[in-house]
Amino acid sequence: MSPSGMTRVQTMACGSCSNENAFKAMFIWYRNKERGHKTPSEEDLSSCMVNQTPGCPDLSILSFMGAFHGRTMGCLAATHSKAIHKLDVPSFDWPIAPFPRLQYPLEEFSRENAQEEARCLEEVEDLIVKWRQKGRPVAGIVIEPIQAEGGDNHASPDFFKSLRNIARKHGCAFHVDEVQTGGGSTGKMWAHEHWGTDDPADIVSFSKKLLTGGYYHRDEFQADKPYRIFNTWMGDPSKNLILAEVLNVIRRENLLEEVTRSGRALLNGLYDLQAQYPGMLSRARGQGTFCAIDVCDDATRDSILLKARDKGVLLGGCGDRSIRFRPALVFKEYHVHIFLNIFNDVLAQHK
Amino acid sequence: MSPSGMTRVQTMACGSCSNENAFKAMFIWYRNKERGHKTPSEEDLSSCMVNQTPGCPDLSILSFMGAFHGRTMGCLAATHSKAIHKLDVPSFDWPIAPFPRLQYPLEEFSRENAQEEARCLEEVEDLIVKWRQKGRPVAGIVIEPIQAEGGDNHASPDFFKSLRNIARKHGCAFHVDEVQTGGGSTGKMWAHEHWGTDDPADIVSFSKKLLTGGYYHRDEFQADKPYRIFNTWMGDPSKNLILAEVLNVIRRENLLEEVTRSGRALLNGLYDLQAQYPGMLSRARGQGTFCAIDVCDDATRDSILLKARDKGVLLGGCGDRSIRFRPALVFKEYHVHIFLNIFNDVLAQHK
Numbered sequence: 236m237s238p239s240g241m242t243r244v245q246t247m248a249c250g251s252c253s254n255e256n257a258f259k260a261m262f263i264w265y266r267n268k269e270r271g272h273k274t275p276s277e278e279d280l281s282s283c284m285v286n287q288t289p290g291c292p293d294l295s296i297l298s299f300m301g302a303f304h305g306r307t308m309g310c311l312a313a314t315h316s317k318a319i320h321k322l323d324v325p326s327f328d329w330p331i332a333p334f335p336r337l338q339y340p341l342e343e344f345s346r347e348n349a350q351e352e353a354r355c356l357e358e359v360e361d362l363i364v365k366w367r368q369k370g371r372p373v374a375g376i377v378i379e380p381i382q383a384e385g386g387d388n389h390a391s392p393d394f395f396k397s398l399r400n401i402a403r404k405h406g407c408a409f410h411v412d413e414v415q416t417g418g419g420s421t422g423k424m425w426a427h428e429h430w431g432t433d434d435p436a437d438i439v440s441f442s443k444k445l446l447t448g449g450y451y452h453r454d455e456f457q458a459d460k461p462y463r464i465f466n467t468w469m470g471d472p473s474k475n476l477i478l479a480e481v482l483n484v485i486r487r488e489n490l491l492e493e494v495t496r497s498g499r500a501l502l503n504g505l506y507d508l509q510a511q512y513p514g515m516l517s518r519a520r521g522q523g524t525f526c527a528i529d530v531c532d533d534a535t536r537d538s539i540l541l542k543a544r545d546k547g548v549l550l551g552g553c554g555d556r557s558i559r560f561r562p563a564l565v566f567k568e569y570h571v572h573i574f575l576n577i578f579n580d581v582l583a584q585h586k
Numbered sequence: 587m588s589p590s591g592m593t594r595v596q597t598m599a600c601g602s603c604s605n606e607n608a609f610k611a612m613f614i615w616y617r618n619k620e621r622g623h624k625t626p627s628e629e630d631l632s633s634c635m636v637n638q639t640p641g642c643p644d645l646s647i648l649s650f651m652g653a654f655h656g657r658t659m660g661c662l663a664a665t666h667s668k669a670i671h672k673l674d675v676p677s678f679d680w681p682i683a684p685f686p687r688l689q690y691p692l693e694e695f696s697r698e699n700a701q702e703e704a705r706c707l708e709e710v711e712d713l714i715v716k717w718r719q720k721g722r723p724v725a726g727i728v729i730e731p732i733q734a735e736g737g738d739n740h741a742s743p744d745f746f747k748s749l750r751n752i753a754r755k756h757g758c759a760f761h762v763d764e765v766q767t768g769g770g771s772t773g774k775m776w777a778h779e780h781w782g783t784d785d786p787a788d789i790v791s792f793s794k795k796l797l798t799g800g801y802y803h804r805d806e807f808q809a810d811k812p813y814r815i816f817n818t819w820m821g822d823p824s825k826n827l828i829l830a831e832v833l834n835v836i837r838r839e840n841l842l843e844e845v846t847r848s849g850r851a852l853l854n855g856l857y858d859l860q861a862q863y864p865g866m867l868s869r870a871r872g873q874g875t876f877c878a879i880d881v882c883d884d885a886t887r888d889s890i891l892l893k894a895r896d897k898g899v900l901l902g903g904c905g906d907r908s909i910r911f912r913p914a915l916v917f918k919e920y921h922v923h924i925f926l927n928i929f930n931d932v933l934a935q936h937k
Binding site for chain 1: 599600601602603606607609610613614616617618626630631632634635636637638641642643644645646651657658659660663666669670671672673674675676677678679680682793794811813814815816817818819822
């Protein structure tokens with residue numbers, strides 16, 4: 236299940252710790268590169284003990300508006316989805332690029348969407364240059380393949396491949412955060428597999444559906460000394476055993492194909508409903524069963540969530556006014572039809 | 587088992603996450619106090635989304651030289667034990683006070699030690715004032731009851747009680763990190779119980795021996811809204827079940843008394859050995875079985891560790907040239923004598 240090009244994995248206990256340590260791996264990699272892989276200087280070693288440069292360098296991680304990468308202080312500096320997560324916590328002066336705001340269905344707006352993506356990529360390059368000039372070079376770019384918490388925002392394979400190239404061009408690491416998207420719900424083990432490239436990233440982090448946290452990485456992101464990336468437990472071996480059995484079930488029962496099939500049925504059902512309730516629903520979108528739809532306003536959204544719950548369907552919200560669908564991998568096509576009937580009843584009550 | 591004055595607990599998956607979230611709880615508490623517990627302003631909410639003040643305030647946590655509080659980026663900014671932990675990772679400009687460097691046995695040097703502690707406390711107050719003037723007020727002080735990773739550095743109950751008073755006087759929170767000391771190895775469930783006060787701290791974090799991570803806190807450190815302190819898993823209920831049984835065993839078998847007894851035997855044995863090998867060993871110290879002794883240099887220390895391992899005894903190092911003892915709670919007095927015999931053999935080989 237390791238992502239293409241990555242032969243190493245570091246387990247951790249949760250998604251935030253996975254991303255924190257992935258950030259650290261990128262900083263270590265970047266500084267080793269700057270030092271020409273030489274031994275750190277006495278000044279490096281003494282200054283880092285008191286939080287000062289050059290030992291604790293002014294490096295940054297470029298993230299995207301709307302991103303969610305976790306809640307520990309490093310991750311939180313790359314998170315920009317909701318104020319309640321960030322309010323009152325000191326942060327770093329790190330660059331934040333716009334995430335493409337696309338029109339759905341993506342294939343009907345490919346020209347407009349390509350333009351929007353080009354705008355965001357240009358901004359990424361500008362920020363990398365600007366932060367280098369400020370003396371806070373970008374050591375790595377972190378991005379979700381689908382911005383989940385931030386409202387299920389998608390981008391095209393071309394966008395991600397161009398971003399990966401921009402990272403390489405500027406000597407920045409490229410970290411794909413699959414904490415929410417990894418594990419099969421997009422119809423592939425990793426959402427980045429939809430990009431169709433053999434070299435998707437330098438680091439891919441995971442957690443949630445994969446029961447343990449951790450990150451896969453390319454060889455050169457292995458820290459050069461033991462105990463640079465470390466934790467008392469670094470996850471829990473029992474979770475790995477359970478995960479191994481989950482992976483067996485996914486293979487044995489062809490659950491990724493199942494997800495692709497039920498995801499198609501779900502998305503088509505959402506398209507039908509947004510045609511039926513055009514004042515209420517819009518922007519149906521998804522990959523596999525990792526789907527979402529927007530509601531006219533947040534009050535209506537929240538009321539729909541409550542009414543669905545009263546009929547036995549647990550749905551979640553994401554972004555300002557989206558409903559997100561996150562069924563388990565065993566959610567089959569006939570479940571989709573049961574769900575769509577109930578959802579239609581709920582919507583009819585709101586008409 | 588909750589520390590005196592603390593009725594609430596927040597579980598987390600590991601020690602670093604526990605400290606990160608304890609720091610966040612202190613920042614949230616501090617800013618709510620500054621806002622007079624009013625609703626955050628529009629400027630607070632919008633600026634925090636892009637990592638800027640006032641939403642992401644320039645607050646700091648005061649920590650001590652030699653401290654170890656974990657490896658995520660917030661914790662790491664309060665960690666100052668070894669360069670290898672911190673090198674290459676961006677940090678915060680937070681104040682770092684000297685931790686008392688005492689002479690052992692503590693009771694034989696009480697006058698000199700009181701002087702050294704007074705020097706450090708004075709420095710703490712100076713730093714609090716200085717960082718407030720710099721515009722980076724100290725929201726909280728974090729300290730270990732025994733600096734463990736940093737070399738088993740002890741301080742007196744008076745030192746900690748004075749520090750708690752300094753924190754209160756300056757409106758800073760007081761966080762006692764018991765990740766390594768909590769759980770019984772000092773002969774009490776919490777090392778801070780040795781201070782003999784009903785009001786030891788605002789927050790006490792734990793992990794390691796307690797099988798799950800987390801922090802206890804006084805009521806007012808409860809975040810004012812849900813999801814401000816949050817994580818997908820926030821620990822693992824199965825660990826709490828195991829911990830409940832561990833606590834039963836500790837009570838049923840009077841393990842804390844056992845630890846006190848075997849700790850006394852261990853420390854007396856170490857005193858004898860340092861009298862026998864004065865050129866090699868010094869500064870024997872400990873509380874319960876949480877003991878340590880210094881070796882003349884790090885090469886000798888490392889060689890002793892290896893030789894002991896070859897005789898079936900696992901010992902660890904801490905600080906530059908200390909050996910630390912961290913036996914399990916079932917380590918009884920007769921184990922101490924078995925150990926001391928083996929240790930004596932190892933030392934004799936080095937003489």
